[in-house]
Amino acid sequence: MGKGGGINLVEKNHMRLEILSKSTNESFARVVVAAFASQLDPTIEELSDIKTAVSEAVTNAIIHGYEYNEGIVIIESTIEGNRIEIVVEDKGKGIDDIKKSYGTFLHL
Ligand SMILES: Nc1ncnc2c1ncn2[C@@H]1O[C@H](COP(=O)(O)OP(=O)(O)O)[C@@H](O)[C@H]1O
Ligand SMILES: [Mg+2]
Numbered sequence: 406m407g408k409g410g411g412i413n414l415v416e417k418n419h420m421r422l423e424i425l426s427k428s429t430n431e432s433f434a435r436v437v438v439a440a441f442a443s444q445l446d447p448t449i450e451e452l453s454d455i456k457t458a459v460s461e462a463v464t465n466a467i468i469h470g471y472e473y474n475e476g477i478v479i480i481e482s483t484i485e486g487n488r489i490e491i492v493v494e495d496k497g498k499g500i501d502d503i504k505k506s507y508g509t510f511l512h513l
Contacts, residue, residue: 470497
């Protein structure tokens with residue numbers, strides 16, 4: 406399909422990005438994932454949702470995971486067919502009660 410016509414089908418593709426837990430790197434990560442996702446020819450709204458999800462998850466890693474201390478945040482994304490998976494990982498304090506964090510998982 407063409408521009409704005411919805412989702413393209415893409416052969417399996419993968420990216421991995423490692424950043425220092427600085428808020429200046431949050432916008433960098435968001436732009437990188439958006440650029441990677443663009444091969445699916447997403448709508449503006451879909452792209453905006455992806456950027457929001459990455460932004461929130463990376464911010465969580467910086468603020469809650471590392472509590473503003475220095476650490477590494479890893480952002481991985483896999484595309485297969487019309488599906489994109491984005492995983493944001495930190496080695497910070499972790500989540501005690503996962504039930505309290507359900508809002509962290511954003512189903513788009
Ligand atoms: N990367 C993380 N490491 C540790 N705790 C986290 C992380 N992400 C989320 N949390 C916990 O889950 C809660 C809910 O996250 P969220 O829905 O983003 O709300 P908020 O960031 O506004 O508190 C956070 O308050 C925090 O306690
Ligand atoms: Mg948050």
